[in-house]
Amino acid sequence: MYSDRVLSGMRPTGRLHLGHYHGVLKNWLRLQNEYQCLFFVADWHALTTHYDTPSVIEENVRDMVIDWLAAGVDPAQATLFVQSRVTAHAELHLLLSMMTPLGWLERVPTYKDQQEKLSEKDLSTYGFLGYPLLQSADILIYRANLVPVGEDQVPHIEFTREICRRFNHLYGREPGFEDKSRAAVKKLGSKKAKLYEECRTAYQEQGDDEALASAKALLNDAQNLSLNDRERLYGYLEGSGKMILAEPEALLTAASKMPGLDGQKMSKSYNNTIALREDPEIVSKKIRTMPTDPARVRRTDPGNPANCPVWQFHLVYSDDSTRQWVTAGCTSAGIGCLECKQPVIDSILAELAPIRERAQYYEENPDQVRNILADGCEKAQELAHDTMRDVREAMGLTFG
Numbered sequence: 001m002y003s004d005r006v007l008s009g010m011r012p013t014g015r016l017h018l019g020h021y022h023g024v025l026k027n028w029l030r031l032q033n034e035y036q037c038l039f040f041v042a043d044w045h046a047l048t049t050h051y052d053t054p055s056v057i058e059e060n061v062r063d064m065v066i067d068w069l070a071a072g073v074d075p076a077q078a079t080l081f082v083q084s085r086v087t088a089h090a091e092l093h094l095l096l097s098m099m100t101p102l103g104w105l106e107r108v109p110t111y112k113d114q115q116e117k118l119s120e121k122d123l124s125t126y127g128f129l130g131y132p133l134l135q136s137a138d139i140l141i142y143r144a145n146l147v148p149v150g151e152d153q154v155p156h157i158e159f160t161r162e163i164c165r166r167f168n169h170l171y172g173r174e175p176g177f178e179d180k181s182r183a184a185v186k187k188l189g190s191k192k193a194k195l196y197e198e199c200r201t202a203y204q205e206q207g208d209d210e211a212l213a214s215a216k217a218l219l220n221d222a223q224n225l226s227l228n229d230r231e232r233l234y235g236y237l238e239g240s241g242k243m244i245l246a247e248p249e250a251l252l253t254a255a256s257k258m259p260g261l262d263g264q265k266m267s268k269s270y271n272n273t274i275a276l277r278e279d280p281e282i283v284s285k286k287i288r289t290m291p292t293d294p295a296r297v298r299r300t301d302p303g304n305p306a307n308c309p310v311w312q313f314h315l316v317y318s319d320d321s322t323r324q325w326v327t328a329g330c331t332s333a334g335i336g337c338l339e340c341k342q343p344v345i346d347s348i349l350a351e352l353a354p355i356r357e358r359a360q361y362y363e364e365n366p367d368q369v370r371n372i373l374a375d376g377c378e379k380a381q382e383l384a385h386d387t388m389r390d391v392r393e394a395m396g397l398t399f400g
């Protein structure tokens with residue numbers, strides 16, 4: 001709502017691999033340079049599906065944070081924390097549950113999909129139905145406006161937007177809103193107040209989006225406004241009530257092009273991954289033994305890269321001249337498959353070397369990891385408390 005704020009979470013359900021790196025983490029690295037970023041371990045979300053195996057979660061929280069740091073997520077730029085350490089997420093989840101129509105949750109497409117996909121588990125639980133609402137609380141509690149997620153998560157962001165609008169509609173109409181807003185306009189000072197009023201009229205009467213944007217910029221820059229007044233003036237500008245919670249937007253992450261060792265998408269459930277902290281020997285072995293074009297039974301049989309999973313790796317890692325060398329050598333049986341795989345091995349090892357080095361540092365210094373999370377949790381708690389103060393007030397929970 002004010003300046004851009006990015007938030008994303010990941011469930012701690014296993015070691016991260018190259019698919020996560022190319023699909024998610026490289027995107028985070030870019031975002032941390034551009035925006036205020038909050039990245040958190042969604043351990044409560046992991047419990048919705050792993051409530052009967054908590055040991056999985058325990059092991060993976062620390063390891064996942066080490067993988068993030070190893071990949072280059074920088075705690076000096078981004079805030080890293082663990083969801084369950086900021087218990088206000090649970091309070092907001094509870095309060096939002098009061099006004100969440102059951103039908104909205106039942107209609108979220110991931111609900112039935114995941115229940116069918118994970119049919120070996122009993123997911124007809126209260127917690128699992130509430131999964132998207134807990135995610136809404138994660139996002140809304142930081143008034144994060146940008147949420148980097150994959151395609152599969154878009155329905156959850158849409159759901160969050162609806163919850164946000166419903167909340168603001170129900171609770172944003174404080175008594176005396178108009179009068180309070182007019183008083184807040186005066187606090188802008190006469191010049192800015194005039195500009196704000198002009199923009200507001202232009203937006204409300206002519207739908208002028210540029211006027212809306214300039215008025216928002218003006219509010220962002222107004223140092224002397226209290227948080228409450230600023231929210232009031234946002235709402236007053238757009239003709240709604242006070243905007244207590246901010247509507248987020250999905251920042252769609254392009255699907256990872258990272259193939260797995262068998263040519264399917266790289267995924268733990270296909271058992272075709274290369275872990276971020278994979279030992280170099282194992283990396284080489286995994287690539288050396290991966291399947292190739294089945295037409296190349298003997299070294300002298302020509303092949304076709306289009307039928308070979310190794311080619312998918314060349315598309316990720318190799319430059320044009322290497323790719324030409326592969327195509328010419330494969331189709332003429334001029335090169336052997338092991339020869340063809342060597343540049344891929346070299347590229348992956350080069351990519352993983354600095355990652356492994358940083359991971360080793362944090363494995364040897366677990367206190368550093370703990371400190372990074374403690375700092376991050378503290379920062380997150382402060383931000384969450386600001387929102388919760390307004391939410392409690394709006395929902396009549398201030399006495400005593």
Ligand code: TRP
Nearest residue numbers: 007008009010011042045135138
């Ligand atoms: N549901 C997300 C996933 O499975 C994880 C998640 C939980 C999340 N809370 C979030 C992502 C808030 C973004 C914002 O990937």
Ligand code: SF4
Nearest residue numbers: 293303308330337340
């Ligand atoms: Fe695949 Fe390379 Fe062997 Fe061709 S030469 S089949 S592209 S590994």
